[in-house]
Amino acid sequence: MSESSAQGKGAGERSEAGRPLEGRRFERINFLAANTPEAQHARARLVGRYGDVHSDEADVVVALGGDGLMLQTLHRFLGRNVPIYGMNRGSVGFLMNEYRETGLRKRLAAAQSSIIHPLIMVAENRDGGTATAHAINEVSLLRQSAQAAKLRVYVDGHIRLDELVADGVLVATPAGSTAYNLSANGPILPLGAPLMALTPISAFRPRRWRGALLSDKAEVRIEVLEPDKRPVAAVADHYEIRDVVKVRVATDHFVGLHLLHDPGHSMEERILREQFRQ
Known part of the structure; x- marks a missing residue:
């Protein structure tokens, strides 16, 4: 029932976000593709x-598909210190680069690296079992029935709600702030910001609470009130x-994922552009 926490930094090969991976050679490539005709053909x-x-x-x-495949690939390589470069053979492709067959090794050599630190979730269920999972985008608590969820929110051991x-x-990373968090009217966070977004989903009480920005060193604890009457599920990306x-x-600062983008199309630039979309 658990996804183990992969540890290890690989500090000798880490780069600052938005800069090339100095001295890294990209001769040996592993290609992964979504299970679609377009991605498999590519x-x-x-x-x-x-x-x-x-x-x-x-x-x-090199991951070929859409953002769903990229998330799966990032999870698969947690703690492996292998850079991931995506090319869009899906639909939205927010995390992906433009697809081209030619000049791939030159593009890889010139690519900029964004370092993503995932969230780590530890959840306890009504039977006393626990599960641990990582989330690259967000951890969400969602009602399981027609009854609204009733939750108590702690930050660093203090009751805040x-x-x-x-x-x-939900709790979102900067990388995930443009995904479900944005759909729930949460804030967009710059990729390098040492923050997490705590965002309510269709809040009924308190009506005026719109969420909070928290340090990425904070620990959020959420208790489910009346769990028998108001059951709740916890989801770390795709793990429920x-x-x-x-x-x-x-935030799991012991795990850093390298996401590669072509110059001028880094994660930082994409997130910045998203804040000015009309």
Whole structure:
């Protein structure tokens, strides 16, 4: 029922966000593709041109698909210190680069690295079981029935909301702030900001509470009130635990994921652009 926390920094190869990975060579490429005809066709053509190695031997992983595949790939390589470069063969592709078959190694050599630190969630259910999972975008607590969820919110051990009545609440990373968090009217966070967004989902009480910006060193603890009457599920990206009673969320600074983007199309630039969209 648990996803283990992969640890380790690989500090000798880390870069600051938005800068190239100094001295890194990208000769051995592992290609991954979504299970769609478009992505699979792209993978076959790229493998024919550049070859393909097992992920254990790769200098870089090239993911072909949409943002869903990118999230899956980032989870798969948690703690592996392998840079991930995505090319869009999906729909939105917010996390992806433009797809082109030619000049891939030159693009990889010139790519800028954004470092993403995921959230780590520890959830306890009504039976006393616990589960641990990472989230690159957000951890969400969501009502499981027609009854609104009733939640108590702690930050660093202090009660900040004695009772939140809502469809749920979420904690988002800067990388995830433009996803579900933005749809719930949460703030967009610059990628390098040492922050987390705490955002209610359709809050009924208190009506005027719109969420909070928290330090990425803070620990958020959420207790489910009346869990028998008002069951709640906790979701770390795609990993769901039902009937939770307590959930702790914090940033895992021991895990850093390298996401590669072409110059001028970094995660920082994309998030900045999103704040000025009409």
